[in-house]
Amino acid sequence: ETGVTQTPRHLVMGMTNKKSLKCEQHLGHNAMYWYKQSAKKPLELMFVYNFKEQTENNSVPSRFSPECPNSSHLFLHLHTLQPEDSALYLCASSQDLTSGVSYNEQFFGPGTRLTVL
Amino acid sequence: KQEVTQIPAALSVPEGENLVLNCSFTDSAIYNLQWFRQDPGKGLTSLLLIQSSQREQTSGRLNASLDKSSGRSTLYIAASQPGDSATYLCAVDHNAGNMLTFGGGTRLMVKP
Numbered sequence: 186e187t188g189v190t191q192t193p194r195h196l197v198m199g200m201t202n203k204k205s206l207k208c209e210q211h212l213g214h215n216a217m218y219w220y221k222q223s224a225k226k227p228l229e230l231m232f233v234y235n236f237k238e239q240t241e242n243n244s245v246p247s248r249f250s251p252e253c254p255n256s257s258h259l260f261l262h263l264h265t266l267q268p269e270d271s272a273l274y275l276c277a278s279s280q281d282l283t284s285g286v287s288y289n290e291q292f293f294g295p296g297t298r299l300t301v302l
Numbered sequence: 303k304q305e306v307t308q309i310p311a312a313l314s315v316p317e318g319e320n321l322v323l324n325c326s327f328t329d330s331a332i333y334n335l336q337w338f339r340q341d342p343g344k345g346l347t348s349l350l351l352i353q354s355s356q357r358e359q360t361s362g363r364l365n366a367s368l369d370k371s372s373g374r375s376t377l378y379i380a381a382s383q384p385g386d387s388a389t390y391l392c393a394v395d396h397n398a399g400n401m402l403t404f405g406g407g408t409r410l411m412v413k414p
Contacts, residue, residue: 189345218402227306228391228404241401275345289395290336291402293346 187211189294191276197300198266206261206297208276215281217259218291219251222273234259235282266301273298304329304396308405315382316413323377323408325392330370337366337377338391340407346391350377382412 189210198204210217219231233241234253248270250262259276277291305328315321325335334353338346350359350366352375358367365378375392389409393402 191345227406228393228402230401230403233401273343277346289334290348290351292348293338295345296343298343 189276189278189292191274191294191297193297194295195298195300197302198263199302200266200268202266203262203264205263206274206276206299208259208261208294210257210259210276210278210292210294212278212292214278214292215256216279216289217253217256218277218279219259219261220275220277220293222275222296224272228275231261233282240282263299266299268301271299271301304332304394304403306392306394306403306405308390308392308408310408311406312409312411314411314413317382317384319382319412320378320380321382321410323379323390323392323410325375325377325405327373327375327394327403329394329396330373331396332370333395333397335366335368335375336393336395336402337364337375338393340389340391342389349390379410382410384412384414386410386412 192207216235221229230243231245232251237253252260273296275296276294279289279291307326309324336351337349340346352359352368363380368375389407391407393404
């Protein structure tokens with residue numbers, strides 16, 4: 186496997202279900218990101234992790250719970266979601282967020298298409 | 303708050319045409335600007351990254367320019383092909399990789 190992978194690629198869940206999205210990067214990066222892409226809205230940053238520590242939470246509701254056990258893996262745990270949470274969830278990684286680094290190209294996975302019924 | 307706008311929202315051109323996609327941003331204090339391509343239902347592919355100190359970057363038939371002072375970037379695609387059909391997104395990094403703000407994208411269709 187190369188690059189950034191995400192599983193599952195598609196997920197349908199009810200509002201009372203609990204599920205998790207998984208992201209894995211094979212690029213030796215230390216920063217990982219979750220984004221949400223809803224229909225007709227720009228991509229929105231949700232969370233940022235740098236060396237396994239969360240550095241950004243972009244006012245995301247608590248029904249989304251991220252987990253970063255190591256620099257290569259990132260999870261997004263979902264519970265009691267709403268239909269408006271249906272979207273494409275994208276994971277990305279970059280080298281790291283060392284202070285003073287201006288070049289920090291982000292590489293994206295293929296996304297998980299989530300439908301909440 | 304940084305805002306990124308892309309014009310036009312959609313564009314249809316015949317094969318072989320040269321074309322320009324536009325991106326504007328409200329806060330010129332950026333670290334870099336990145337152009338991405340997204341195919342329907344898929345993730346993003348990075349095309350070009352321009353650092354704040356640079357004016358342009360080139361990759362094959364693609365050329366991206368950056369004018370930080372005026373808050374603008376353009377993506378030039380030469381000799382367009384049907385395979386170039388996709389949505390093109392620009393994003394500005396205003397916190398050294400921590401926060402990418404995306405535009406709404408330009409949906410490009412290149413007709414054979």
